[in-house]
Amino acid sequence: MHLLFQVLINGAVDGLIYSGLAIGLVVAFGMFDVLNFAHGELITLGFWLALWITLAGLPLVAALPISLAIGGILGFSLQVGVLDKLNRMVKLEAGAPLSALLLTVGLSLAISNGLGLVFGTDIREVQTTLPTITIAYIHIGGDSLVAAGVGSLLILGSGYWLRSSRTGLAILAVAERRDMARLMGIDDRRIQGLAMGIGFAITMVTATAFAPAYVVTGFSGQDFLLTAFMLTVLAGAGAYTIVLLGGLLIGEAQALLTSYLSGSYSQLILLMAFLMLLLVRPTGLGGHRERVIG
Amino acid sequence: MKSATTSPYTRDIALLGLMFAAVYPLAAGSLQTVVFFFLLWAQLGVAWSIAAAGARILSLGHSAFIGTGAYAAVILFDQLSVSPWLGALAGGLVAVILAAVFGMVLLPLRGLYYVLGTVALAVSLGDFVSGTQQLGPIALNGGDGVNILPIQASFWNMQFRTNRPLIIIAWLLLGVTIVVARRVGRGRVGLHLHAMGDNEQLAKALGVAVTQKKVVIFCVSAFLSALGGTIWAQYALSVSPGGVFSLNTALLPVMVAAMGGIGASVWAPVVGSAILVIPADYLQITLGSRLPSGAASAIYGVILVVVVLGFPKGVVGTMLEHRRFWSVLIGRMRRFLGTAEHQHGGEIAALRARGSYEVISEGEGDGET
Numbered sequence: 155m156h157l158l159f160q161v162l163i164n165g166a167v168d169g170l171i172y173s174g175l176a177i178g179l180v181v182a183f184g185m186f187d188v189l190n191f192a193h194g195e196l197i198t199l200g201f202w203l204a205l206w207i208t209l210a211g212l213p214l215v216a217a218l219p220i221s222l223a224i225g226g227i228l229g230f231s232l233q234v235g236v237l238d239k240l241n242r243m244v245k246l247e248a249g250a251p252l253s254a255l256l257l258t259v260g261l262s263l264a265i266s267n268g269l270g271l272v273f274g275t276d277i278r279e280v281q282t283t284l285p286t287i288t289i290a291y292i293h294i295g296g297d298s299l300v301a302a303g304v305g306s307l308l309i310l311g312s313g314y315w316l317r318s319s320r321t322g323l324a325i326l327a328v329a330e331r332r333d334m335a336r337l338m339g340i341d342d343r344r345i346q347g348l349a350m351g352i353g354f355a356i357t358m359v360t361a362t363a364f365a366p367a368y369v370v371t372g373f374s375g376q377d378f379l380l381t382a383f384m385l386t387v388l389a390g391a392g393a394y395t396i397v398l399l400g401g402l403l404i405g406e407a408q409a410l411l412t413s414y415l416s417g418s419y420s421q422l423i424l425l426m427a428f429l430m431l432l433l434v435r436p437t438g439l440g441g442h443r444e445r446v447i448g
Numbered sequence: 449m450k451s452a453t454t455s456p457y458t459r460d461i462a463l464l465g466l467m468f469a470a471v472y473p474l475a476a477g478s479l480q481t482v483v484f485f486f487l488l489w490a491q492l493g494v495a496w497s498i499a500a501a502g503a504r505i506l507s508l509g510h511s512a513f514i515g516t517g518a519y520a521a522v523i524l525f526d527q528l529s530v531s532p533w534l535g536a537l538a539g540g541l542v543a544v545i546l547a548a549v550f551g552m553v554l555l556p557l558r559g560l561y562y563v564l565g566t567v568a569l570a571v572s573l574g575d576f577v578s579g580t581q582q583l584g585p586i587a588l589n590g591g592d593g594v595n596i597l598p599i600q601a602s603f604w605n606m607q608f609r610t611n612r613p614l615i616i617i618a619w620l621l622l623g624v625t626i627v628v629a630r631r632v633g634r635g636r637v638g639l640h641l642h643a644m645g646d647n648e649q650l651a652k653a654l655g656v657a658v659t660q661k662k663v664v665i666f667c668v669s670a671f672l673s674a675l676g677g678t679i680w681a682q683y684a685l686s687v688s689p690g691g692v693f694s695l696n697t698a699l700l701p702v703m704v705a706a707m708g709g710i711g712a713s714v715w716a717p718v719v720g721s722a723i724l725v726i727p728a729d730y731l732q733i734t735l736g737s738r739l740p741s742g743a744a745s746a747i748y749g750v751i752l753v754v755v756v757l758g759f760p761k762g763v764v765g766t767m768l769e770h771r772r773f774w775s776v777l778i779g780r781m782r783r784f785l786g787t788a789e790h791q792h793g794g795e796i797a798a799l800r801a802r803g804s805y806e807v808i809s810e811g812e813g814d815g816e817t
Contacts, residue, residue: 260748380567
């Protein structure tokens with residue numbers, strides 16, 4: 155019984171971390187159909203930032219606002235400075251997502267391998283870890299708890315802001331009907347860039363907070379890419395806050411499967427369950443509306 | 449396009465012959481590997497394009513089929529001494545079943561969601577194989593993979609004393625794949641697929657069984673990819689999930705095809721493979737010991753970014769559209785950097801270079817060869 159509680163708590167914490175790490179992709183793909191394959195590298199950069207800041211002798215807390223700012227700038231400039239221009243060059247509805255996809259694949263390969271080339275391929279760890287918290291025989295890693303807390307609070311906060319502020323509503327409007335939003339006088343390019351910036355910032359700050367509980371290599375962020383993809387599909391088109399629910403679902407399923415089954419089968423069962431869910435609910439957990447294509 | 453009398457198949461076969469004559473004499477020493485992988489990735493790129501060109505199915509999970517083809521032939525050969533020629537067919541069959549099952553679930557999904565589903569399929573399958581030592585009676589050896597038992601060099605065992613026969617087999621498979629792609633692109637099926645790719649709702653309204661056709665074409669593409677996987681395994685004499693089932697394996701056919709230009713021509717992936725695979729593999733092989741690991745992938749990444757920005761419709765696609773492609777490249781770069789006067793800067797620069805303002809290219813000639 156006590157083991158079950160431990161597994162459930164682990165699953166919940168992991169699930170919230172997954173949501174935080176996935177939110178950048180949920181915004182990029184779920185809202186704006188941008189297939190960002192360099193999402194894993196965003197997480198990797200968050201890890202490396204934590205490593206560099208702590209190696210410089212500063213506490214990890216100092217890395218969080220820096221990470222938030224860098225993530226925001228990266229998201230905004232990738233969208234407004236590169237992807238948007240690319241879309242206007244291609245001018246083809248069907249070609250546009252593929253060009254963005256290939257560009258981000260190229261970025262992903264260059265960044266992940268480039269980090270290995272420049273800094274070596276050794277496995278590094280962030281040394282300043284928080285103590286493990288024990289409540290009634292249940293252990294929770296301090297760093298994981300902070301990462302889960304930071305990620306989910308930021309998602310909840312920005313989710314509330316999306317629905318209550320004018321700018322937030324403009325983001326939702328562009329995500330739902332871009333042409334219509336533009337007719338209403340919304341600057342859709344900058345609004346989309348802003349939204350991407352918010353998503354990237356939350357992903358990167360979650361990664362930085364989570365870094366001490368994980369390993370830092372050029373590729374370690376890619377370990378979370380598949381979960382981020384699954385979560386994005388699970389949440390559905392245009393979904394935002396509901397990603398937390400999807401994260402909890404995946405986290406719990408993974409925790410239960412891996413502790414009661416052999417690891418490799420659990421991955422396969424998770425995939426099957428995911429496909430079953432898509433069969434039953436093709437629009438995901440949160441996607442109600444019909445998406446207008448083309 | 450050159451003359452109305454020669455059939456495209458005749459031209460394809462002539463081109464294949466020319467390519468072989470140009471490439472085969474180079475296949476000596478360490479260059480053999482470069483030539484083999486150029487042909488292999490060209491074949492896998494053409495196979496991927498069969499699904500992508502007309503029907504616009506963007507699969508990022510073809511490593512599932514490539515890996516299945518590789519593993520099936522190796523395991524059947526090692527454990528039951530079945531010839532890899534038959535093993536290739538068995539692997540192809542398993543890949544078709546996989547493609548049919550997952551295609552039926554994923555392809556009806558709205559928008560681009562199926563793309564993420566195909567990634568999940570490929571990565572999960574790879575994780576499963578690398579985490580499994582023994583699957584019933586079959587030894588998978590987890591992440592270490594399976595080696596082909598070197599028995600006797602013979603045609604039936606698909607094992608040879610030199611690499612040259614395998615290069616010929618890869619070339620023949622490329623030829624078959626190109627002919628199939630040509631056959632699919634022309635004729636009734638191709639028209640249906642193009643109609644679907646252009647406007648799915650309209651095609652549905654006109655009575656095209658959209659999902660059924662997509663699944664069938666997905667299966668054809670999967671079968672040919674599995675065959676490519678088999679000869680890859682025969683060349684490497686081993687298979688491992690880190691090789692055949694990796695995300696890089698899923699992405700490379702996409703990169704090769706897009707580099708040439710998706711839907712531009714059946715031959716576009718071959719050009720893409722020449723641009724992408726030859727330089728990276730050549731550097732890796734000649735400087736391999738001095739270059740740190742990952743350098744080839746980093747080179748892929750940089751080439752990819754440059755080509756996507758310079759030729760958004762692929763090299764062949766852009767060249768077919770504008771004959772003077774260098775001035776187009778410069779125009780596009782200038783437009784990208786924001787220095788061109790207005791939106792059609794690139795095209796106007798090209799027309800100026802050609803010395804004529806008569807033909808105004810709108811840049812919308814999608815998929816016309």
